[in-house]
Each structure stands twice: as C-alpha cells, then as structure tokens.
Amino acid sequence: MTPDALLAAYDDQLRREGEVGTADDVLTRGPLMWAVFDHGGFVTYRDLGGIEGDALDALIEETVAHFRDGTTVESFEWKSRGHDLPEDLGDRLVAHGFEAEPRETVMIGEAALLAVDVPLADGVVVRRVGEGGDLRDDVTRMLAAQESVFGGGRGPSVDSALAELARGDSESWIAEVDGQVVCGGRLTVVPGTEFAGIWGGSTLPEFRGRGIYRALVAARARSAVARGVTYIHSDCTDMSRPILERSGLQAVTTTTPYVWHR
Known part of the structure; x- marks a missing residue:
C-alpha cells in the first residue's frame, strides 16, 4: 500500500x-x-x-x-x-x-514484516508480562522503567494497566537483563479494525544499541499476526523510526500532542 x-x-x-x-x-x-x-x-x-x-x-x-x-x-x-x-x-x-x-x-506497515526473529545477546529475555513472572510485579516494574525514560505523570497507573490487560485486547511485553526490566512496551489491538498499535517502547539508555527494542517490536508483531492483525501502527521518535523503517513500516504523517495543565 x-x-x-x-x-x-x-x-x-x-x-x-x-x-x-x-x-x-x-x-x-x-x-x-x-x-x-x-x-x-x-x-x-x-x-x-x-x-x-x-x-x-x-x-x-x-x-x-x-x-x-x-x-x-x-x-x-x-x-x-x-x-x-x-x-x-x-x-x-x-x-x-x-x-x-x-x-x-506516525508509522504504519504490515504486521508480518515485523514478525521476524531477532538474535539477542546472552542474558537478555523477552517475554509477555505474567508469563514466567508475577503479573502485577511485571507491570509495576515495566511502568517504572518507562517513567524513568519518558518522565512521570502521563502514563497509566498499575491498576489501570492491569484492567486494560484483563479486557483481552492488549498485551504488555518486557525485556529483562539479569532480572531487571530494561525495555517494555504494549500491543493494543483496535477492535473492529485491521490495526494494532505498539506503544510505550522504551529502552533504558545504558542498554540501547543491542537490538533489544527491535526484538520487543518483533515479539509484539508475532503476537499481532497470531491475532489476525494486518497492520501495525506506532507514533515513534527519531530514535526508533529507523528501526521501524528497516522493518518495512512507512511514515504517513506526524503527530504533535498539545497538552493543557491546570
């Protein structure tokens, strides 16, 4: 397309x-x-x-x-x-x-193009939250890692994130090194559409450049394909855009959030 x-x-x-x-x-x-x-x-x-x-x-x-x-x-x-x-x-x-x-x-492309095997260094584990660990603990640690990268106050609470997972159209994935969450992100299937979004992808600065973010994208894409999703979309930074472009996603527009505070 x-x-x-x-x-x-x-x-x-x-x-x-x-x-x-x-x-x-x-x-x-x-x-x-x-x-x-x-x-x-x-x-x-x-x-x-x-x-x-x-x-x-x-x-x-x-x-x-x-x-x-x-x-x-x-x-x-x-x-x-x-x-x-x-x-x-x-x-x-x-x-x-x-x-x-x-x-x-805003990047969009075929989910199947991202669903590839990405080799990881020894000691890096990519898994869906709650699989091989306690669900609440996994979500708590993932959100803490994301807030350390993006800043606090804008993301969901732990209870809200757990409620979203319970609805069944969203998944969260983490990458760990020696038990520490170093990267995390969500996959959200949009009901009634051909799309799923990948959100919150963030890698701790000291663990960047090792293919961890790309592996987390691929893991979510494989899950999306298994769910029957055709297209993946993502709002990406200049840092993650080259990774998604190499996987076959295309830039279609930009997005700028304008935020009002009390």
Whole structure:
C-alpha cells in the first residue's frame, strides 16, 4: 500500500472512536470527542470539518472550559496530526494555554514484516508480562522503567494497566537483563479494525544499541499476526523510526500532542 492509502486507513479506522474505546467517559462536541481516562483527558477527531479562525478559537475555549470546570483531570491532550487543517491549529492551541510536546512520526506497515526473529545477546529475555513472572510485579516494574525514560505523570497507573490487560485486547511485553526490566512496551489491538498499535517502547539508555527494542517490536508483531492483525501502527521518535523503517513500516504523517495543565 502507498503512504496515502495507509494514511486514509489510519484516519478512517483509528481516529475518534478508535482512540477512546477504553475511556471512562466520552462526550461529543461538534467534530471533537472529549474523553477522560484515569491518567488525564484526551481530545480526538477525524478532522475539524473546515472549522477555522474565530470559530476554532471558540471551540478550543469551550474544550478548555469543559476539562477545567467539568472534570477533575490535571491535564488533557489535544493530539494533532501534521496533515490536519487549518495549518495554524498549533499556534491557536498555544495561544489558549497549551504546550506543544515533541513531534513524533506516525508509522504504519504490515504486521508480518515485523514478525521476524531477532538474535539477542546472552542474558537478555523477552517475554509477555505474567508469563514466567508475577503479573502485577511485571507491570509495576515495566511502568517504572518507562517513567524513568519518558518522565512521570502521563502514563497509566498499575491498576489501570492491569484492567486494560484483563479486557483481552492488549498485551504488555518486557525485556529483562539479569532480572531487571530494561525495555517494555504494549500491543493494543483496535477492535473492529485491521490495526494494532505498539506503544510505550522504551529502552533504558545504558542498554540501547543491542537490538533489544527491535526484538520487543518483533515479539509484539508475532503476537499481532497470531491475532489476525494486518497492520501495525506506532507514533515513534527519531530514535526508533529507523528501526521501524528497516522493518518495512512507512511514515504517513506526524503527530504533535498539545497538552493543557491546570
């Protein structure tokens, strides 16, 4: 498939309902869906339907008021994409108190292309959480490792992560060295679509460059293929993008989270 065809499938299948299926509460306002998760709020949409200028400012103000006055979240994310219109959306969000987080690249490709065998150095173990270890302990250690890389306060709680695993459409995988979690990530199948996402892939700095991240991607891809998934998508950093490109994923757009804090 061409990047344009993959992007069309991404927009059609993964935006709006595809991003808020596990939310605690969802409200619709115009083209937007306002969602509340246990770790914060989230704004998604297929597109803005031509809204721009003063009308867009009013919609942004209403969104801020909703999360500020109608919820208890400490922060919420408006997830923009590089092909969203109007082009000044980011500037308008910043003018309303949002902070832009680092831009990432949206990658999509065939799951089977990632489901390869990756040789690992002696002492490195890649496994699904709960298999060969205590589930809660595995999840706790995985989240702690991820927070040490990404920073705290944005990811799910241990109980939320366990609840997501219990629903059956999500898996978490870890890589360990001498019993220490050095890399972790999730696989989330999106019900009703051809997609699964790979999320949270993070390797401790001192263990990078050893093929551990790629092995964790491959393990999740093999599981996705076994589940009947056709496409894998991921929001990736500049560090992980070359690994995914070598595996056959294509860049289709970018994504920039704009975050509002109390």
